[in-house]
Amino acid sequence: MAHDGCKDWQRLIMYSSNLVARKWFNRFMLGLCALGAGLAIVFVCLMLGYILIQGVSFFNLDFLTHTAAPIGQTGGGMRNEIIGTLILVGLGSLIAVPLGMMTGIFLSEFANPLVASGVRFAADILAGVPSIVVGVFAYAIIVRPLHSYSAFSAGAALAIIMIPIVARTTEESMRLVPNSLREAALALGITRWRSVLSVVIPGAITGIATGIMLGVARIAGETAPLIFTAFGNSFGFDGLGKPIGALPLQIYRYAISPYKDWQQQAWAAAFLLSLLVLVISMAVRWLSRKRSS
Amino acid sequence: MDTMTQTMKAIANTTEHKHILITENLRAYYGSFLAVKDVSMAIEPRSITAIIGPSGCGKSTLIRCFNRMHEVVHGARAIGKVLLDGSDIYAPGVDPVNIRTRIGMVFQKPNPFPTMSVMENVVAGRRLSSVWSKRSEMDEIAEKSLRQAALWDEVKDKLKQSGASLSGGQQQRLCIARALAVQPEVILMDEPCSALDPVATLKIEDLMRTLAKDYTIVIVTHNMQQAGRVSDMTAFMMMGADRAGSLVEYGRTQQIFTNPKNKRTEDYISGRFG
Numbered sequence: 001m002a003h004d005g006c007k008d009w010q011r012l013i014m015y016s017s018n019l020v021a022r023k024w025f026n027r028f029m030l031g032l033c034a035l036g037a038g039l040a041i042v043f044v045c046l047m048l049g050y051i052l053i054q055g056v057s058f059f060n061l062d063f064l065t066h067t068a069a070p071i072g073q074t075g076g077g078m079r080n081e082i083i084g085t086l087i088l089v090g091l092g093s094l095i096a097v098p099l100g101m102m103t104g105i106f107l108s109e110f111a112n113p114l115v116a117s118g119v120r121f122a123a124d125i126l127a128g129v130p131s132i133v134v135g136v137f138a139y140a141i142i143v144r145p146l147h148s149y150s151a152f153s154a155g156a157a158l159a160i161i162m163i164p165i166v167a168r169t170t171e172e173s174m175r176l177v178p179n180s181l182r183e184a185a186l187a188l189g190i191t192r193w194r195s196v197l198s199v200v201i202p203g204a205i206t207g208i209a210t211g212i213m214l215g216v217a218r219i220a221g222e223t224a225p226l227i228f229t230a231f232g233n234s235f236g237f238d239g240l241g242k243p244i245g246a247l248p249l250q251i252y253r254y255a256i257s258p259y260k261d262w263q264q265q266a267w268a269a270a271f272l273l274s275l276l277v278l279v280i281s282m283a284v285r286w287l288s289r290k291r292s293s
Numbered sequence: 294m295d296t297m298t299q300t301m302k303a304i305a306n307t308t309e310h311k312h313i314l315i316t317e318n319l320r321a322y323y324g325s326f327l328a329v330k331d332v333s334m335a336i337e338p339r340s341i342t343a344i345i346g347p348s349g350c351g352k353s354t355l356i357r358c359f360n361r362m363h364e365v366v367h368g369a370r371a372i373g374k375v376l377l378d379g380s381d382i383y384a385p386g387v388d389p390v391n392i393r394t395r396i397g398m399v400f401q402k403p404n405p406f407p408t409m410s411v412m413e414n415v416v417a418g419r420r421l422s423s424v425w426s427k428r429s430e431m432d433e434i435a436e437k438s439l440r441q442a443a444l445w446d447e448v449k450d451k452l453k454q455s456g457a458s459l460s461g462g463q464q465q466r467l468c469i470a471r472a473l474a475v476q477p478e479v480i481l482m483d484e485p486c487s488a489l490d491p492v493a494t495l496k497i498e499d500l501m502r503t504l505a506k507d508y509t510i511v512i513v514t515h516n517m518q519q520a521g522r523v524s525d526m527t528a529f530m531m532m533g534a535d536r537a538g539s540l541v542e543y544g545r546t547q548q549i550f551t552n553p554k555n556k557r558t559e560d561y562i563s564g565r566f567g
Binding site for chain 2: 181185
């Protein structure tokens with residue numbers, strides 16, 4: 001027999017005459033796969049759709065341009081919180097992008113394997129730390145000593161969340177640059193740092209940009225680290241050393257409030273935040289498609 | 294083996310002024326693995342020296358020791374002397390970056406920088422090792438190097454295009470032009486034609502013969518016919534029982550191919566193995 005290496009059960013399947021049963025079993029399993037995929041998509045659509053339906057109806061120009069109205073008054077918007085979120089995301093990126101990129105460059109180009117695996121492990125652990133813990137950490141080392149909630153402490157907390165994301169994507173995309181290019185540069189008498197700067201990084205730049213945007217999308221929606229740091233501030237930006245408002249924070253406060261008006265505003269804010277993250281994700285997809293082509 | 298080392302030393306001593314690159318008891322390691330054992334050879338200026346031998350005998354490792362590219366691999370190191378114009382490139386305090394501007398290298402697979410244009414590729418070595426580079430000067434160097442590499446006429450209208458858009462043979466000549474732009478004294482070529490078709494191969498070989506009037510070329514090749522066609526001197530390497538490669542015979546190409554002194558060289562040349 002040709003299939004001498006086969007076990008009995010393999011032969012049974014291969015030469016089974018019960019083709020009809022096999023076909024039905026195949027269809028059943030395929031159906032399960034389709035069901036799983038369908039469920040995932042349905043839930044995403046339900047969630048986004050619900051936010052869209054609930055949010056859009058309260059989403060208007062006032063929401064974008066007005067500040068929060070006092071309790072009891074209708075109207076008002078989240079201008080201060082939108083600006084606050086932009087400031088916090090900017091602040092977090094300002095700290096995390098250079099640090100994360102430098103960590104990634106170090107990991108991919110300069111660290112010896114032992115050190116690299118240690119740093120990589122630390123970065124992965126950091127990425128897995130619950131965000132509320134990061135918030136408490138920032139509270140302990142920045143808010144407590146300075147005796148004030150502050151935009152700066154919130155930016156630092158967000159940066160801590162963003163650093164491992166930027167570092168690992170930078171490292172991964174730099175590793176994708178073929179070694180032959182590094183050797184080509186070195187063999188031309190180009191120094192190591194210059195070859196990294198002018199050959200390796202340009203080759204990895206779309207990947208690095210993708211990582212940065214993923215990080216931005218992630219921290220834009222973070223709420224927990226802001227509770228102990230940004231604290232919230234409905235009166236507008238008041239300097240980096242003072243409390244600051246943020247969209248996710250306001251969603252949290254308004255959503256659990258008993259006031260109908262506030263709950264509606266929370267829906268609108270949720271819609272805006274989802275839209276922001278969606279736009280960033282689409283930009284990321286567009287960037288990575290450009291890279292692969 | 295010892296007698297050969299001694300004769301090589303004798304040659305090196307008596308005619309030192311004649312040789313541009315001399316190795317003495319060069320050993321190359323990857324970690325604790327000895328890949329190349331005690332190579333002593335002297336390379337004549339303005340000539341083509343071919344290094345041949347079966348796969349895995351350490352040919353590439355050997356020439357990577359000539360411009361200190363061997364040590365770029367993690368855990369790799371070289372012991373011994375390599376004299377460039379009489380001074381040891383492995384002496385303490387010697388910056389490998391300086392050595393690599395004097396000894397250029399062309400690799401097995403064409404590797405132009407994909408993020409740079411043809412123009413930028415050619416002057417990359419110059420531009421990226423200086424703080425400030427003048428545009429007109431760079432244009433001049435680029436044209437001169439491309440002409441030297443017999444590529445100017447083919448690419449003069451696409452200098453702004455990506456280096457990766459050229460054909461394989463053109464890419465390899467671009468890499469040669471890129472190496473020439475740094476104005477090295479020696480050019481090392483690590484199987485430069487193994488990824489190319491016969492026509493492109495022939496072009497590179499013609500180019501090598503032209504370049505050998507002004508430059509010293511050391512080429513590693515898998516292809517014995519190629520060594521026979523282009524080289525003035527031939528070194529034959531083989532892997533010993535300890536898996537370390539060593540130099541078996543080194544001499545004029547004509548002598549190696551027609552009248553090899555070593556039995557193993559003869560066996561390899563006549564195609565009995567390898």
